[in-house]
Amino acid sequence: MASLVVVNGRVWSQPSATAVAVDGERITAVGADVDVSRATRVIDAGGATIVPAFNDAHVHFLMASRSLGQLDLFGVETTAEVERRIVEYARSQHDGWIVGRGWLYSAFPDGMPTIELLDRLVPDRPAYIESFDAHTGWANSRALEIAGAPAGRVLIEEEAMRQMTRHIPRGGRAEDLDALRAGMRLAAARGVGSVQEAGNGLKQLALWQSLRESGELKVRVRLAFDMTPGTAMDEWARRLDDYDEARGGGDRWISTGILKAFADGVVESRTAALLEPYADSDHRGEPLWEGGELAAAVRIADARGWQVQVHAIGDAAIRQALDAFEGTTPGRRHRVEHIESPDPSDVLRFARLGVVASMQPQHAEPRLTEVWRRNLGTPRAMRGWPWRELHDSGARLAFGTDWPVVPLDPFASLGVASQRLTQAEAVDAWTSGSAYAEHAEHEKGELREGMLADIAVIDLDLEHVKATIVGGAVVYES
Ligand SMILES: [Zn+2]
Incomplete structure (x- = not known):
């Protein structure tokens, strides 16, 4: 039957x-x-x-779903077209903030837009538009004023971006539920049956639970809880008590058990942490965790049964993440996310340590990497995104999009990946690989x-x- x-x-x-x-x-x-x-x-x-x-091993599903109705500049390749889209969008919005995302660094002559430009395009209302990778914020003077940003700031990063977004009026719970419904429809239309939310999971738990209670879930979700630097270890242990409580039973629709940390930023804004300076610079990018801090936090989480995923893009950050995973519990399947520019000597450590390589092939699309390549310099750029080498060394690959950084489009991902993997290997990374990365390979x-x-x-x-x-x-x- x-x-x-x-x-x-x-x-x-x-x-x-x-x-x-x-x-x-x-x-x-x-x-x-x-x-x-x-x-x-x-x-x-x-x-x-x-x-x-498909099982997207790395998304920001709620954030992306919220942005579905906002100004979308992804893929726009010239400053003129960026200007046209912003003006057109501002005209369509009667009042309030102009909020959007997705601009490419390569759309601007110096790899970065200017505050003067956005002031000219939107002079009378606050405007705030995030770069496609969500690591650089482009605000106009009105927005900077409202957020109380220090004068003279041109572009804002990380913590200042969080400050800014706190000032942008946002819908409440009902709007978030509607956003998730729209996001789930999109996922279903792309063949995606599971998503792994890379951070900010604790705050989303109740939203997802209410969709399950009303029988509306169209995707399975795994929520990562946050692990942040600058937290004293006894405080961290107490936070894990709260996490343990929220972890609850979990089930096949909504689960957790994983923690997300950032070891660095991104290459484009020179916030990725490198072993050697950026091209034409004496700046290396600062690791976000001090000395042995990341390793100490990972050890505590690991001992309490938590899997850890670390965003690490620059070779120094990737090394720091792998160092932190040395000596952890076998089979915990800790993960490094992105792995854009590892030092060759670190590539083999993934297989040896049993660390999952969680990668998003669309990030390597040439139209997205112009500034990335310029900032890294040719030798480092040439060995970027080594999913072939990682796969051949015996490491487990898990693929995803990082939506909204790039579109939620597994086919686009397979297209880029297939330049260096067979189609079968790439599909495996999108299915059994992602399932392995969430300890779910016996189910999906x-x-x-x-x-x-x-x-x-x-x-x-x-x-x-x-x-x-x-x-x-x-x-x-x-
Ligand atoms: Zn991400």
């Missing part, structure tokens, strides 16, 4: 299988002769590929009897999603 059967497809990595049968939330059969006679629902794949639903990431029925029916060549099924429910059909 099956409640749902997908037929007439090519089952991923099982050449002889053409169909997948589902009962309730689980897969009951995979093969060529699956019985459809008593199925309540049959989906004809029409020769398309049946894959495990593969199509076989007993696994959760999280399935996408896709045309890999046309980059088209025909249907997405999560927990046995059809959440999207084209």
